Amino acid sequence: MAGRARAPRRASRPAPCRAVDPDAVAAAAAAVSDPETSSELISALSQYASQVPEALRPLANIAIQDLANALALTPTPDMGLHAAALWYLVLSRPAPLWNIGDLTIGSFLEKISEPKFAVDQFTLRDRLGGGNYGVTYEAIRMKNGKRVTKAQLTDEEKKNRVVIKRINSDSTGSARKDFLSKGTIARGAAEAGIVEVYMNSKIRRSLALRGYCAEYQGTFRAEKTDAGFTKGTEWLVWSFESDSTLQDAIAGGLGPWPSALEEIMLRRPVPEEKRAPDAQEAVDAAIVRKIMQQILKALAALHSIGIVHRDVKPDNLLVTVEGKVKVIDFGAATDLSTGINYNPEYGMLDPRYCAPEQLVLPSKTPAPPNPVLAAAVAPFLWIYGRPELFDSYSAGLLFCQMAIPEIRGKSQYGMFLQELEKADWDLAQWRASGQPRARNANFTMLDRKGGAGWDLAKRLVCKRNETTQRGRLSAKDALGHRYFLGFA
Known part of the structure; x- marks a missing residue:
């Protein structure tokens, strides 16, 4: 038994590094550059290309021709352009090729297989x-x-x-x-x-x-x-995953906020008899951090496929018994990879949680063409207008509501918004303004760990630069903030 137990530990040690054998590399290169081998490879790929949908066949043929030129060590000026185009279509976000395929082939296959x-x-x-x-x-x-x-x-x-x-x-x-x-x-x-x-x-x-x-x-x-x-x-x-929302939890419907969620969110609750007098403060902060991290991950994932929710608020976030926070209610959402449910002049929103710009993109943005063409230009649109920052402002407001006791109630939150408007919708200006709600607010949870939570909140709840459309963290960028450092 003991010998068998030691074996995995020995096997897990890294193998000693070996020098690269120049002769082996030369042999591999020769095999690939050998005309007969290259011809067989190109022939096989051409057969595969003949099986792809007709609309994509020209792209497949171009890719095969570029590969043939590369194997023959005869690169052409167009190969760089083709590589850049491939990156744009497949790896940029939101990826045009994925969205066009999803809009056409994916939706069709789902329709015929849906229960x-x-x-x-x-x-x-x-x-x-x-x-x-x-x-x-x-x-x-x-x-x-x-x-x-x-x-x-x-x-x-x-x-x-x-x-x-x-x-x-x-x-x-x-x-x-x-x-x-x-x-x-x-x-x-x-x-x-x-x-x-x-x-x-x-x-x-x-x-x-x-x-x-x-x-x-x-x-x-x-x-x-x-x-x-x-x-x-x-x-x-x-x-059916839950009948409780984050709003229910914040309002105390599931018990004292946020400690009522300790067991499902942290999974390792500390027994009361072993808990230090000031330990609950750290536990509460960990619960809020866990929830905020899940919200930002969900928004970042939505944004990666081109969707902006436009109605991020506690009522639209389910809390499950497994400790998951899930986004619901997409009636106001817009898919900016295809232009669906988007108008440059007005949008759908909840004034209690929407960003001050009220539009996901500047009003001068052209109206979208048909969905396929919209998908083709979507990465440029996201680089230009940063529409995902609309949702991150809402997430920042929600973060403040979870962390600051004095703005959790409906009327309290309404007064907070009035003061925030006077501070030009900027959280840092609001805190420094000395207005009644700001003056009496308890920022303890946000000020922990060198003010990491406060720094994240003020980088989310702020106005965008009207020229560059920057100046606010996206959900993806917020996940890399030091507030989440070392937090799984």
């Missing part, structure tokens, strides 16, 4: 929330067609819970059939519902977003009127 839902598969239960665009319910997805009417659910029934949202009927008339391809913003509840379906579907197809947003299952139109369903109404379905 088919029907009214008889669901039992509506508690109403979870509602607004101008729809009403959300807890529901049971039935497998045997038998409706669940009892209040207490079995373990099996709990596993079959889903969240289901009815899109409100539209007083403005039916949605425009070409709305998604128009490059304009949603008009009315029906089109907002189309946007939400589009955003959730794109998120579901993206590996980068796994675990950051509510798990979307699909959509259906009620085929009959029965048990709370009205024929013709549109419904969206998600997995």
